[in-house]
Amino acid sequence: MSELALILVATVLVNNFVLTQFLGLCPFMGVSRKVETSLGMALATAFVLTLSSVVSYLVSTWVLAPLGLEYLRTIAFILVIAAVVQFTEMVVRYTSPLLHRVLGIFLPLITTNCAVLGVALLNVQEQHSFAASALYGFGASMGFALVLVLFAGLRERLAVADVPVPFQGAAIALVTAGIMSLAFMGFSGLVKM
């Protein structure tokens, strides 16, 4: 039990996928202009990440390993992720058109979020159990959501700041992400794994 709690702390804070492992930077930079859209993206990613890490664990354990096809892992996981995203989009569209409209284009874009593939591959590499895999995916998505929404809040302020011309836009956003990453180093050592 405490091991599972540690996984959660580790993935949300200590080994945050965006700020310490630098995965999933594209949506981090791309969908953080407004807090509302970043919330939608965070929600959709949380769903997909958790589901895809569970499904890819099942595929890896029950399909790839028995057939000796581990060398196809990356391709298989990409297929799994694409299928999960498509499935999520269909479910959301038919069950809640409102949520579908809120998430909009972000839903299919999650396919290209490298954190999703990263989590699936790390689960296999670290030999996580089923519960640990699900929690790892969930924790990763919560960490992603946390820093995405915080970053969006900061960027809304940056939009009205008197930033020198050469640093406006992506440059100052990356400087900010760097300082956030420095701050997250304070969590290092919280979990000894």
Add this chain to the structure above:
Amino acid sequence: MRLPTPPAPHIHGGNRVSLVMQRVLLALVPGIAALVAVLGWGVLVNVVVAVVVAVACEAFMLRLRGRPVRLFLGDWSAVVTAVLLALCLPPLLPAWMTATGVAFGLIFGKHLYGGLGYNPFNPAMVGYVVLLVAFPRAMVQWPAVAPFAETAVGPLQTLQITLLGHWPAGVQPDAITQATPLDHIRTRLGEALTIGELRGGPAFGVLAARGWEWINLLFLAGGLALLWLRVIRWQIPAGVLLGLAIPALVFWSFNPDQYLSPLFHLLSGGAMLGAFFIATDPVSAATTPRGRLLFGCGIGLLAWIIRTWGGYPDGIAFAVLLMNMAVPLIDRATRPRIYGHGGG
């Protein structure tokens, strides 16, 4: 409801940025005196180096950005940033490291964001954390607290060490430096000793951490003066101290052998300096009354977590930066209700 406006002349309160900054500097004086008394002349050398570099960086950046240099230098904000950063540094840190931290804090932490009033992060803490991450070994070498120092380092020797990197004969780093009390206790607890066994050791003083207790009490006095002058409001310092003391109290009352007492936490490391002088930076802190309290509590809690379980001996700087990140959302969530516009 009538709100009569009295006729002119209206008198300006005289409250300017430069006045606020000068008052902050004056309020720091007792704490600086205590730091010098306990840790030696290196503190003053750090302050001077930091201020010189800060003023130079500020002037350079203002010039690059085409702003009036004299006007903005006159607001003293760069000096306050430099002094706050210098007070967090180990006294015998090489001067080039101090200069690096100050320059990074002012250029990246402040001017790239548009200068005073726009920086989302506290520039002093940005500089400090950069130094802590880049030079972890140098940043934990503190001089032994006065009565335990084998040889006192004089002012001239301090200059030799910090500016030239030359350690005079008879003064060696291992002989005169030791870990700070927080660092020492963390290491010892990791070796399965209990706090009761450490109590007689070099880390404990009369009230809390040896030497640091007086430094913190004098910073507290300066902070209370700032409160009395209404330079800062009570919410942030109260939040930081409560956020630090409450979890410390809970864990300490369950297991006083593994967890430090709330008093020790409040009077060690950068607790008081952080609570009254660093967290209260008006630019990077939350601005609504409830938001300030929340911001302060967050800093205290995170600092306690990092001190207790983290890899760094003190967590105030990281906690300040982490809560700086949350400020836009805190302000948004705690926006006060506008009078006459529905509830919530």
